[in-house]
Amino acid sequence: MRSFLLFLIACTLFSCTNQNTKQQTIIDPNDSSEMALMMRDMFFKLNDIKSKIQSGQDISYEQLRFSVIHETEATDNSFFNNGLTLMSNAFEQKVIDFNNYPSVQNYTEIVNNCISCHQGMCPGPLQRIDNLILEKKR
Numbered sequence: 001m002r003s004f005l006l007f008l009i010a011c012t013l014f015s016c017t018n019q020n021t022k023q024q025t026i027i028d029p030n031d032s033s034e035m036a037l038m039m040r041d042m043f044f045k046l047n048d049i050k051s052k053i054q055s056g057q058d059i060s061y062e063q064l065r066f067s068v069i070h071e072t073e074a075t076d077n078s079f080f081n082n083g084l085t086l087m088s089n090a091f092e093q094k095v096i097d098f099n100n101y102p103s104v105q106n107y108t109e110i111v112n113n114c115i116s117c118h119q120g121m122c123p124g125p126l127q128r129i130d131n132l133i134l135e136k137k138r
């Protein structure tokens with residue numbers, strides 16, 4: 001069970017790089033790119049906002065400050081294509097919308113944007129990003 005979990009984690013961590021034609025091995029998984037670190041930071045920040053939403057706290061003062069995705073350094077240069085810049089600009093706009101009006105709706109828009117870029121560019125972390133989707137009220 002434990003090794004299976006480790007296997008899953010390894011798949012998730014490396015799936016972005018594996019889909020590229022030139023096979024690259026990450027020797028030290030802790031030596032993450034600036035972009036990967038920023039992604040993790042975004043995940044934690046949004047996860048925090050999600051908990052606040054779900055426990056009924058006020059999120060109207062939340063502000064998000066993330067670096068522009070396509071200006072950070074990535075694990076693999078092949079990530080840098082027109083698609084990335086377009087998606088990154090669209091993402092930026094969602095963050096601005098949220099900062100102007102921090103709401104559940106705008107939170108959901110950001111998470112949907114994470115998902116759409118990842119579906120096209122880097123499916124590995126999708127399962128993890130799914131955790132940011134708000135559970136339906138029962």
Ligand code: HEC
Pocket residue numbers: 013016032033034035036037039040042043046069073074075076079084087088091110111113114115117118121122125128129
């Ligand atoms: C514009 C496209 C794009 C958007 C939008 C985007 N990502 Fe990413 N994400 C990437 C790419 C490309 C990588 C791979 C970065 C690398 O390996 O250098 C990545 C990597 C990740 C990783 C793995 C980092 C690691 O530990 O290696 C996580 C987690 C992640 N993103 C979460 C998110 C979350 C959460 C959001 C929304 C807040 C988001 N992403 C929005 C493109 C995007």
